[in-house]
Amino acid sequence: MIILKNVTLRRSSKVLLDKTSVTINPGEKVGLVGRNGAGKSTLFALLNGTLHEDGGDYSIPKQWRMGQVAQEMPETEQSATDFVIDGDTPLLAARNEVAAAEASDDGMRMAEAYMALNDAGEHDAEARAQSLILGLGFKVSELHNPVNSFSGGWRMRLQLARALMCPSDILLLDEPTNHLDLDALVWLEAWLKRYPGTLIMISHDREFLDAITGVTLHIDNAKLVRYGGNYSKFEDMRAEQIVLQQATAARQAEKIAHLQSFINRFKAKASKAKQAQSRVKALDRMEKIAPVLAEAEFSFEFQEPQNLPNPMLSLVDVSIGYPPPEDAPAAGMAKAPPTVIVRGINRSVMAGQRIGILGANGQGKSTLVKTIARDLKAISGEVTEGKGLNIGYFAQQELDVLRPQDTPLEHMVRLAKEAIASGRNNVPGREQELRNFLGTFNFGGDMVKQAVGTMSGGEKARLVLCMIVWQRPNLLLLDEPTNHLDLNTREALAVALNEFEGTVMLVSHDRALLRSVCDEFWLVSKGGVGPFDGDLEDYQRYLLDEARRVREEAAAEQKRAA
Numbered sequence: 001m002i003i004l005k006n007v008t009l010r011r012s013s014k015v016l017l018d019k020t021s022v023t024i025n026p027g028e029k030v031g032l033v034g035r036n037g038a039g040k041s042t043l044f045a046l047l048n049g050t051l052h053e054d055g056g057d058y059s060i061p062k063q064w065r066m067g068q069v070a071q072e073m074p075e076t077e078q079s080a081t082d083f084v085i086d087g088d089t090p091l092l093a094a095r096n097e098v099a100a101a102e103a104s105d106d107g108m109r110m111a112e113a114y115m116a117l118n119d120a121g122e123h124d125a126e127a128r129a130q131s132l133i134l135g136l137g138f139k140v141s142e143l144h145n146p147v148n149s150f151s152g153g154w155r156m157r158l159q160l161a162r163a164l165m166c167p168s169d170i171l172l173l174d175e176p177t178n179h180l181d182l183d184a185l186v187w188l189e190a191w192l193k194r195y196p197g198t199l200i201m202i203s204h205d206r207e208f209l210d211a212i213t214g215v216t217l218h219i220d221n222a223k224l225v226r227y228g229g230n231y232s233k234f235e236d237m238r239a240e241q242i243v244l245q246q247a248t249a250a251r252q253a254e255k256i257a258h259l260q261s262f263i264n265r266f267k268a269k270a271s272k273a274k275q276a277q278s279r280v281k282a283l284d285r286m287e288k289i290a291p292v293l294a295e296a297e298f299s300f301e302f303q304e305p306q307n308l309p310n311p312m313l314s315l316v317d318v319s320i321g322y323p324p325p326e327d328a329p330a331a332g333m334a335k336a337p338p339t340v341i342v343r344g345i346n347r348s349v350m351a352g353q354r355i356g357i358l359g360a361n362g363q364g365k366s367t368l369v370k371t372i373a374r375d376l377k378a379i380s381g382e383v384t385e386g387k388g389l390n391i392g393y394f395a396q397q398e399l400d401v402l403r404p405q406d407t408p409l410e411h412m413v414r415l416a417k418e419a420i421a422s423g424r425n426n427v428p429g430r431e432q433e434l435r436n437f438l439g440t441f442n443f444g445g446d447m448v449k450q451a452v453g454t455m456s457g458g459e460k461a462r463l464v465l466c467m468i469v470w471q472r473p474n475l476l477l478l479d480e481p482t483n484h485l486d487l488n489t490r491e492a493l494a495v496a497l498n499e500f501e502g503t504v505m506l507v508s509h510d511r512a513l514l515r516s517v518c519d520e521f522w523l524v525s526k527g528g529v530g531p532f533d534g535d536l537e538d539y540q541r542y543l544l545d546e547a548r549r550v551r552e553e554a555a556a557e558q559k560r561a562a
Contacts (some may be wrong), residue, residue: 001025001061002170002198004224008040008055010283018222019056021250024215026169029199031194031209031231034219036458036486040202043219044068044172047200060170064198067168070159073152079144084129087162094120131551132161135191137184137361140554153179170198177205178483181361182509183543190544201548204487207229249451264425277535279354279519300440300465300492302500305474309386310351312475312503313372318366318381319343320371341367345381345529347501347522349475356514357507358532358539359524360546365507365532366396368524369479372505392473394464394481404453408432408443408463411452415467441466457484465493474502482510511536545557 002024009017016039024030032040037404045051046058048068076083085091094117101113121128130143136157144148156179163171173192177185185208192199192212200217201210209216209231216227217233227234320343324336341364349355349372359365370376371383373393397510402411412434438448441462452460461484468476476497482490494516497504506515514536522531522537532539 006056007058010054013043015222020224021227022224026198029213030215030217031213032202034067054372055160064169065169065363067163068172069163074147074155078145080467081129082131082163083147083158084161085125087165089166091120091125129165130341132164134551134554135187136161143411166199169178173201175202177208183360184544186540187547203509227386271300301496302469305473305502307388308351308474309388309556311386313385316382318345319379320367321379329403340379342527349510353503354517355505356518356521358521365524369477373477390473391475392468392471393477396480401441402460405451407449408438409448458486461485476504479507499516
C-alpha cells in the first residue's frame, strides 16, 4: 500500500501539503481532486519519485511497477505500432536479452532468453498495441504511419497508448481525456475499469471519475482528505459538510436560490423525450449539490441576446467538407475535387434549441460546426441564416488563435474596435468597462496586463469565453469548450448555458455537460446528419459497438496479411 504520514510538500516557498496523512490500498481506483494550484500535480511528482517530501514519511512498495504518460511530444520516424510496443519495457528488455544471447553464442542463455521473451508477450505484442491504438481513435490505415506524421494531440494519444501498453502495478494518469473525443473516452473508460492495479487519476470529467473511481482524495487547505466513493458521492458528502459549516452565509444562500430558480425553470420546460429526461436528472443532481456549486469562486452568465431570429438557420441539401488544395494542378491536369465528408444535410436550427452534436471520431462533427460558423464554405446546397444571426464560436483550436504577446485587455480593446467599425454600438467599449467585464471572469488586477502566452490553458479558455460572452451572441457554437477547464469552471459553464436564452450547439466529450445542457442530439455518421433518438447511455453502447467492429476488421486484416 501507499502510505503518507504527516507529509509536508512545498513548491518554492509555498506549502501545498502540510503534515497530511493518507493510505491508498492495493487495487484501489482513486480520483485526485482539488482546485487549480492546490497541489495535485505536485503530489504526482512525489508518487513518481521526481520530488521528495519536505517532511514526514512516504512509502510505496519497491516492487511495484509504475505506469504513467510521458509529457514530452514524441519526435520519431517509428511507426505508431512500433512506438507503442516499445512502451512495454519488460518486453523491450526481453528482446534486448535475446539479441545479447544470440551474440554470445551461449545455448543455455539463448534458451532462457527465448522463454523470457515468450513470457513477456512477444507473440501477441503487435495485436495488443494495435488494439490500444484503434481504441484511442486511430484508423486502421494509420497503424503503420510514422509518429511524426501525426499532429500534437494524436501524438499524445500515442503516449497514452504506450503507457497502457506497459505492464504496471500502479498507474498515474493526469488529465488522460484532454486530447480524446467521446468515442475514445468511452473506450478508455471501459479499459480502466478492467485495469487490475492501483489507479490514481487527476481529471476534470465528473462522469469519467464516477464510472471508474471508488475513492476520492480531495486536497483542501493543504490537507489530503479521503472519501469513500466516486466523485458524485464525494460531492454529496462535501455539500453536507458545507451546509453544516456555512448554513447562514448570505452569499451562499443567494447563489443557491439562483441555482434553484433556474433548475426549477428548466425542469419545467423539459419534454418527455428520452434525452430531455437525462437533462432533468442532471438538473436534479445540480439541485442536490447546490452548496458545492455555490462555494465555487467563479461564475458568469451570457447576456440576453439583442434578437432571436427564428429559424436561426436552415441547411437544405448541404454537403460539407474541405476545398481542394490550393496548389495549382500541373499543365493538362484537371483541378482536384473538394473532399466531401457529409452530404445531403437537411436540418433547421430554431431559436432556443439545445443541440448536442454526436459522432465517432472523424465523422465530421467539427466540419459541420466550422461550416455553420462560416469558417468553411458549404461545398454544395444552401445555408440560409436568419436576419440578425450573431454567432459566438468556441473552436477546439481557439486557444491557438489568441495572440500570445497580447494581454487580456488588448484582446478586449481590439474586439471593441472591431464592433465599432462594424456599426455595433450595443456593447461596452471604454477601457474601464472592459476592465470591469474582464473582472467578472476572474481577470482582475495585474492579470489584465499579463501576456496571454504566459497563462495556463484554463485561463486562456476563460478569456475566450469572456470574449464570446462580451459579443452577446444569439447562437453559441461550442466545439470541445471544456478541454482546459477545471470542474468548478465546467459547472459555471453548465449553469450559464442553461440560463442562456439563445440557441446552443455543443460538441463535447464531457457527458455531464451534454446531459445538463442538451435537450436533443444530432448524430453525424456514415456521411450524413440525422436525429439521435436515444440518450447518452444508448450512444455509449453505439460507440462501443463501433469500436468493437473496427478492432475486428483490423484483426481480420492482419490475418489476411499473414
